[in-house]
Amino acid sequence: MKKYKINTESQVVISELMLPSHSNFSGKIHGGYILSLMDQIAFACASKHSETYCVTASVDKVDFLKPIEVGELVTLKASVNHVGNTSMVVGVRVESEHIQTGKVKHCNSSYFTMVAKNDTGKSVPVPGLILTNKTDIRRFVRSIIRKEDATTRRNRFKASEFDLESHMDILKQYNVRIEL
Template identity: 40%
Template sequence: MDARKVSDTAVVMPVRMLPQDANPAGNVHGGVILRQIDLVGGIAATRYARSRVVTASIDRVDFLEPVKVGEVMVLKAQVNYVGSTSMEVGVRVEAEDMLSGETRHAATAYMTFVAMGQDGKPRALPALERETPEDQRRFSEAEARRHTRREERRRERS
């Protein structure tokens, strides 16, 4: 199986936030943001795996700034790390005020997806080709998060 490039997994998805997406204060509900994070993460993971994928976990979501009604939420995703059947996808959420052009870093998330074969079982993934020092940094950080996740699961089982 040939390695696949990080850049081949990159997704940029703009979504206009409307009144039905928000609370009475005009801030977009966290659940709406989470749904979009899962969607864009799944696209990046599917591009990499070239097969169906399932969300195994959302390790961490940090909401940094509110997204308001009328703004465009721009979600940027890419595969950071690949194991044998699973991969970590990082998602950055930005809020863009289209009138002023101002953008804010609104949220960051790390998710794990598992590639699924036609038989409905996890399938092997090709290696991840890191093209830039930034790709390598993200890979190393994701590898450390994977180690932490495995240790936490081991402790929970015992």
């Protein structure tokens, strides 16, 4: 295994035609189906980078920006944006193309944290990442900041440290009734 890799060595692109069997009750492609495809491509990308089996540790926020229609060609692109000791952050972008017009729309993007595992399920080291351009550096740093923000958010609302009184004013502008 190489000590460092360029992200292009493990990038993965897949395309799939969206069929009626992939649709939900409103006739749009089911979000759960797209999430499943996203998880598959994140696994493939992380496994190529680490040269071992990988598991999904977390999925960062997923916003469904535009609906995907039956008959559109969906393309998913995955790239390793960040590496830790045993984990990788894989960026996944989903686009759909109207086959007759060629119009492409960005449907969603997300970040999957994948962990490399050996045959016994123990986490194993992954190759480092060679950053070759401004985009690589931006994506790597963005992953660091996203992780720090998540830690801050998680700690801010720990049950043992949550100050109810300091948050009561916030609730006044929402459609809630408090009955303590």
